[in-house]
Amino acid sequence: MTLPLRVAPPLMFGSLRAFRLIERNLYVYRHGWIVIVSGFFEPLFYLLSIGFGLGQLVGTVPGPGGTEIPYQLFIAPALLASSSMNGAVTEATLNFFFKLKYQKTFESILSTPLSTADIALGELGWALIRGALYTGGFLVVMVALGLGVSAWLLLTLPAALLISFAFGAVGMAATSFMRTWQDFDLIQLVVLPMFLFSGTFYPLDAYPEPVRLLVQLTPLYHGVDLVRSLAVGVVGPSTVVHAAYLTVMGVLGLLIVSRRLDKLLLR
Amino acid sequence: MPGSPESSLIHARGLTKRFGSFTAVDGVDFDVAPGEAFGFLGPNGAGKTSTMRMIGCVSPVTDGTLTVRGLDPRTDGPEIRARLGVVPQQDTLDTELTVRENLVLYGRYFGLPRAECGRRADELLGFAQLTERQNDEVEPLSGGMKRRLTIARALINQPDLLLLDEPTTGLDPQARHLLWDRLYRLKQRGVTLVLTTHYMDEAEQLCDRLVVMDKAKIVAEGSPRQLIDRYSTREVTELRFGPGVQERLDGQLDGLADRIEHLADRVLLYADDGEAVAVAAHERGLNPETVLVRRSTLEDVFLRLTGRSLVE
Ligand SMILES: Nc1ncnc2c1ncn2[C@@H]1O[C@H](COP(=O)(O)OP(=O)(O)O)[C@@H](O)[C@H]1O
């Protein structure tokens, strides 16, 4: 089959038609903007309760590069990274599954010049836009609370988008294999432990060596460490490794989604 | 059959669609000329939708040749679809958008400027008689309204080729006639219509030319008139007998007509003068409960070609 060839160009070079999907989502959420606003508060509540509550007790912890940093500063970037993951995963799994299985929207769109690759790109693009809104809001709060110590902080925005991109693409790829709503429990089974154990709430030194190595293989660890080193301003080769890991993950996910959408929608 | 990839809007030779080992469309040949209304008539499962989806470039061709406007769906899908209007068998309206938004956004998918989409949406709302409902949700609309909206949506890019897969299935007679009227207007404007149906009256009303499809194959081709002339007689006499009588007729009808078909609930006698057949049957002392003399339809053509009725 020549399918991969047909899909690759728009993916590699990006088709502007994908923006029409984003426009559609803007129309849809025009009626339901409250859903979007609510997504902003979750990481904020975590920051206030865990960061400042626990922060009182913990004091400082070793941050990137080993320097001691206040616990609030340690946890805020991790919450930012986790919420980027969560937002993207929600959009890419539950919402995407609904559109794929129950709505005929994608089918009707494929009768226009848009392709499955455009749909994959467009839906992911929308997840990124939502993610960017949350990240931007969260950053404003961080700065307001005096947690913005480095000019590198600005780069946490694209870093958070990279996390959304990676998890959104892989989430959509996983969703394309799902049959029923029950299958999504599996995704929670992967996402929740990552949220809890990826060095989000405490440094990885807490683990014995083998566990630490295992955690360092998971994508959220790379996301958390990437955002944290940028927020603290300790940037090095590992920062590039994190970014590369997430980029490869996202591109692979996108390739799989496009192939799967071809199979599911263009029978 | 005349037609070439250049002169035909749609050109198919040996067109085949397989799902695994199952063959849904088995080497069909047809040509659709610009401006005509062309139909696929056939029962459920004949392969009509599979054929339409290949033409619409949303289903890969398994084998054979298919060109639309001389372009190959395999490689030129976006270009073909840009000038195509598609009304799928199942409505695929966007339930998260209002009636009007469904039209406007569909225009956007075709890359039309926003203002132009709005202008065309308003015009099409009028055409589909949905102006009053333009700001409503899609879900509560009646079946006929949804169908009209789907057709309006398919027209947003001003296509000169419109694919309609069972446009009126499931609609009440009034809604069907309204739809037929709209389609007839499009045809008059020069839009090429390609439609599938399992209603012979729809095929007769709308199609200049049609192919009869059965079990993945095309079994006949022509205008409704030609098909009837070729495969049936001018008139048909339908005789209904009381319970058990039809089974005990053996031979009593022989010679009354050119051809006789025994259905479960009635006997069809094919002859050019149906009235004469009815009289002759009466003279033989047969006492059917009802006698109906009517003109031949495509239903009779289908029965002749396949030995089965069109609608089970
Ligand atoms: N995606 C599919 N996978 C497997 N079989 C299919 C698929 N789509 C259609 N078929 C089968 O192909 C045959 C023709 O279907 P279809 O083209 O929908 O016929 P029609 O539109 O004339 O009713 C049917 O037997 C149907 O079950």
Ligand SMILES: [Mg+2]
């Ligand atoms: Mg069908």
